Amino acid sequence: MDKRTIIVIQFGFWGLEKPVKCELSVMMLSWEFPPRVIGGISPHVFFLSKSLAQNGVKVYVVTCDFPGAPAHEVIDGVEVYRVDSYKTPSPDFATWVYLMNLNMQKEAANLAKKLPNGVDVFHAHDWLVATSGIGLKHVFRKPLLVTMHSTEVGRRDGIHTSAEKMIGETEAWLTYEAWKIICCSDYMVSHVRWAFGLPADKLAMVPNGVNPYVYTALAKEDLTAFRRRWALPEEKIVLFVGRLVYEKGIHVLVNAVSKVLEKVNAKFIIVGSGYMKEQLLTIVRSMKMEHKVLFAGFADDATLLRLQKCADVSVVPSLFEPFGIVALEAMAARSPVVVSDTGGLSEIVDHDWSGVKVYPNNPESLAWGIVKILTDDKYKDYLVENAYRKILDKYDWDRIAQRTRKIYEDVLGEYSKSFWAYRSEFPTERGPFIQGS
Amino acid sequence: MRVIIFSWEYPPRVVGRLAEYVSALSTQLVKNKVETNVVTYHEFLTGATKEANGVNTFRVSNPVRTHIGVLTWVLTLNQEVERVAANIYFSSHKQIDLIDVYDWHFVPAAVTLKAALDIPFVYSVESIEDQRSPAANTPYSMAIKSIEWLGFYEAKKVNVKTEAMRDDIIRVYQVPMEKIVVVNPNANSWTKELLSLYNSVSGGLKNR
Numbered sequence: 237m238d239k240r241t242i243i244v245i246q247f248g249f250w251g252l253e254k255p256v257k258c259e260l261s262v263m264m265l266s267w268e269f270p271p272r273v274i275g276g277i278s279p280h281v282f283f284l285s286k287s288l289a290q291n292g293v294k295v296y297v298v299t300c301d302f303p304g305a306p307a308h309e310v311i312d313g314v315e316v317y318r319v320d321s322y323k324t325p326s327p328d329f330a331t332w333v334y335l336m337n338l339n340m341q342k343e344a345a346n347l348a349k350k351l352p353n354g355v356d357v358f359h360a361h362d363w364l365v366a367t368s369g370i371g372l373k374h375v376f377r378k379p380l381l382v383t384m385h386s387t388e389v390g391r392r393d394g395i396h397t398s399a400e401k402m403i404g405e406t407e408a409w410l411t412y413e414a415w416k417i418i419c420c421s422d423y424m425v426s427h428v429r430w431a432f433g434l435p436a437d438k439l440a441m442v443p444n445g446v447n448p449y450v451y452t453a454l455a456k457e458d459l460t461a462f463r464r465r466w467a468l469p470e471e472k473i474v475l476f477v478g479r480l481v482y483e484k485g486i487h488v489l490v491n492a493v494s495k496v497l498e499k500v501n502a503k504f505i506i507v508g509s510g511y512m513k514e515q516l517l518t519i520v521r522s523m524k525m526e527h528k529v530l531f532a533g534f535a536d537d538a539t540l541l542r543l544q545k546c547a548d549v550s551v552v553p554s555l556f557e558p559f560g561i562v563a564l565e566a567m568a569a570r571s572p573v574v575v576s577d578t579g580g581l582s583e584i585v586d587h588d589w590s591g592v593k594v595y596p597n598n599p600e601s602l603a604w605g606i607v608k609i610l611t612d613d614k615y616k617d618y619l620v621e622n623a624y625r626k627i628l629d630k631y632d633w634d635r636i637a638q639r640t641r642k643i644y645e646d647v648l649g650e651y652s653k654s655f656w657a658y659r660s661e662f663p664t665e666r667g668p669f670i671q672g673s
Numbered sequence: 674m675r676v677i678i679f680s681w682e683y684p685p686r687v688v689g690r691l692a693e694y695v696s697a698l699s700t701q702l703v704k705n706k707v708e709t710n711v712v713t714y715h716e717f718l719t720g721a722t723k724e725a726n727g728v729n730t731f732r733v734s735n736p737v738r739t740h741i742g743v744l745t746w747v748l749t750l751n752q753e754v755e756r757v758a759a760n761i762y763f764s765s766h767k768q769i770d771l772i773d774v775y776d777w778h779f780v781p782a783a784v785t786l787k788a789a790l791d792i793p794f795v796y797s798v799e800s801i802e803d804q805r806s807p808a809a810n811t812p813y814s815m816a817i818k819s820i821e822w823l824g825f826y827e828a829k830k831v832n833v834k835t836e837a838m839r840d841d842i843i844r845v846y847q848v849p850m851e852k853i854v855v856v857n858p859n860a861n862s863w864t865k866e867l868l869s870l871y872n873s874v875s876g877g878l879k880n881r
Contacts (some may be wrong), residue, residue, distance in 0.1 A: 324819040325812035327742060336818060338781045338823075345789035367752050375755040375789035377763065384836035401739040406749065409736040 245403075260644060261294035263348060263355045265340065265365040267333075268644070269299035269316060274559045275479065276444075277361050277385055279488035280420075280618070283445055286660065287637030289313035293644070296355070298344045299337065319343040330399055333364055333533070336442050341368035348376060357381055363403055365409040377656045379415060379647050387431050390556045391483055408432045415647050420444040420559040421580035427558070440643055444559045445633035448568040448624070454545055460479040463546045464528065467503035472610050474502050475547035475571070477540065477562045478554075480510030485576060487512065488599050490519050492553075493529060500610045502548075504529045509539065544569035548616075549609045553602055557581050559657035563591070564631055567623035572616045574605035590623035674875065675708040677792075678756055679779035681747075683713035683730065685790070687737045691799055692777060695856065696726075699745045703727035707871070710761050712754050712779075731757045738781060745815055748779050755782040762790055769874035773797055777817060780824035787827060791876050794829035798838060803845045822846055829874045830854055832867075 264285055268278040285295045295314045301307065309316050313388030326332035348355045359381045372382035376484035388395065388404040395401050411432045413416050417439050425439045468475050474496070478484040480557050486506065496502055502668045506516075506529065510570065513531065520529045544550065550566035552575040557578035566573045567590065575581040576596035585591035592608060595601040608614050652659055678699060682692040695711065702709045703726060715732040722730045734754035740746040762769050772794040774783040783794040802809075802817045825831060825846050831853040833839050839853045856866045 322819075325811040325815050327744065327816065330741060330745045331748075331816065334745055335819075338748065338751075338785070338820075341785045342788045345785055349789060349791075366751060370752050371755050371785055372789070374752075375786065377759075398739050399741050400739060402741055402745060405739055409749075412736075460685045570780045 246378055248441050251637045252355075254457065259292070259316070259321075259353065260357075260641070260648070261296070261351070261355055261607065262288070262359050263294060263344060264297045264299075264359050264361070265344065265369050265372075266299050266361045267364040271605060272302040272306050273301060276383075276559070276567055279561070280383075280385070280444055283447060283633045284637065284640065285314040286312045287445075287633040290407065290618075290634070290643055292636075294353075295352075295639055296347065297327070300308055300340075304550075317343065317347060323547070328399070330403060334367055336363060337367040340539065341371045344368060344372055345375060345418045348372070354378075356648055359404055360410065360552045361385060362392075363407045363410055366406050368564060370410065370413045379651045380413055380646065381413040381416050381418065382642070383418040383420070384411065384428050386421065386558045387428065389431050390427060390558065393483065393556065400598065404431075411438075414438075416440055416643060418442050418643065421583050423579045423583060424558045429581075441644070442636055443631055444529045444561050444564065444640045445562070445631045446564040447633060448627060450541055451545060451569045452543060454511055457542075459546055459608070461541055462542050466543065466546070470501040471501050472548040473543075473546055474504045474606060474610075475507070475543060475550045475564075475566075477507045477544070477550070478552070479508050480506070480512045480516060482512065483509075483554060483556040484510075484512075485555045485597065486516060486595055487519070488530070488553040488555075488576075488602055489551055490516050492598035492603040492606065493520075493525055494523060495599060496610075497525075497528060499607045500612065502528070502606075505532055505543065505547075507532045507543065509533050523616050530668075534536060541569070546570055547571040549574060549606055551602070551606065552576065552581060553596075554578060554581065555596055560584055563657045564627060567620075569593070569629050570620045570624055572609045572619045574602065574609060576602070585623075586626075589619070591619055592625050634638060674770050675710070675768060676702065676770055676873065677710045677712060677761060679754060679758075679772060679783060680711065680713050681724070681778040683711055685718070686713070686715050689799075695775060698867070699728040700726045701867075703728075705864060705868060709773065712761075714750060714754075714860070721722060728758060731761070733757055744813065745758070751779060751785075753779040754779050755785055758782065758786055759790070762786075762792070767863040770869060771829075772793060773871075774824070774828075775799065777802070777821045777824060780820050781829075782825055784827045789849050793829040794827070795830050795832050795870065795874055796824045797832040799834075800838075800843065801842060801845060804841065823851075828852075832856055832870060834858055862877075 262280055268274045270278055270282050285297055288295050297316045300316055301318040307318050322339055357379055358369055358372050361383050362385050369380050388400050392400050395404050405448040419428055419441055420443055425441050449534050462645040476489055477662050480486050550571045550573050554564045554576055557579040563584050573591040575585050577593040578596045586594040592605040596603040680695045684692050684696050690731055699709045699711055710729045712731045717733055719732050719734050724730055735750045737749045746847045769792050772783050772792055774794055775797045776799050786792050802814055806814050825848045836855055839855055842848050854870050
């Protein structure tokens, strides 16, 4: 099949079949897109959009603005629109999100109505763009797809406050309005089904991907001098990358520090920031381990990629992890991984084959895993080789884009038989009641 | 002419005096052969109804039940208002002459509908945040003011009841005077003046 899709719009009600040739176009809604990087959604939407564009899908990304980034640009065929993300003060984060969505929806609508072929599918990422996704679906009468990267009940390990309940209910509403929900792991599929009581056929699993070529590009570079900036030559580097928040289990790693140091001379490098930073610093100070634990804060891409290449072991001690992209990145960077046996991480890593799995929330177990890798080079090489082969095989963006495109086509096939598809062609006089009101 | 009115109160849900006003207004509109659709909020009496006075009412509730403030409640509820208005639009040959939105609550829905479907709107003002909480610059008040500002900016015409209100809006939001129309609800010519305001917004072409 050529790069353009043929969508056969079936007017089931009228018994007509009218082939309409057009390029499949999708509008991605995401609250973060590079250079705005807050969590994993940003790189996900970036690589997914680029790979979809290479697979013949026209992608428009509507996202929040960022200082220095242009309001409109084209990246490898992907049209990126950055909209005013609401600068007026808001009483709290959730209110900001809903206000930002008002601007986003307005700008997205202004864009979509001007496109000659319109938009075939709206694709929202997480509750942060819930209201704009739902609104656009109804004003343009096009299917809405949602990727649920995470859930509030998972992030907070239960619902404790009104704000969390509100966000959880917004997520439930979003999944209700969505035609299909994409999750990045089998674990997340069952978690989302459980959290929102959804039918199985509403969910689809498409893994998150990783791009190993950003690391192979660094293969020729001599990183000795770079490494010396972070650790002494005799120290092994133990790397953590992630937000410093409870669900990432960073406190488990900090509690494992002294247990590791009993066996191996190592330097713990912690990249990322978050509300737990002060608390963690206090623990490290009280242990008198300031010279062994380095809080590096947020690192730019160039630094992060090099750190991942230098790391003698990468640690992902999450308590809740829908997918675990950092583990995948470490595997692509040929760094051995120690992960907690939970969520998406359980699916990415096979114990004793592509990494080491340890018990979640257990510093002894985590220390054991780190020491096992740092003290056995042969074992380490074996893990790294297997892990690299696995990511080339399973987590390739091109294959992921093809699977995503297939979901778009399936949804549009179902949509073409719905009354929304033929009503807009043949509007009928209104009856006593308006459907769906 | 076919109009949609957005009001956050409408009988039987009466909070202030707006409910009675919008009810009287829509009755008058129907008498003047204007197809009137009122989209409003009710906790449980949801759905479409043809009222005895000939007005079509559409009551929506908020799919998000728990809230941390008026703003989150209003902003999520707007999606339901927008959804129902879009349903009316698609069931009416895509021809809605205008939306008349009462106060800031449903301004977001009017703005996004205008962006997507090119439906012009009138922003009818009962009161503004600066009068309710004078000189307040808390994030909460600022957020409401920003929604009001958006309404004044995006509306084709602003409808007020008194000249004092018009002057306040000009003072606080620097809205051009010619954009604001004063219609006194106690005058005998009330309905006539309102219809001429509606006609000026819809272009006066689509009288059916």
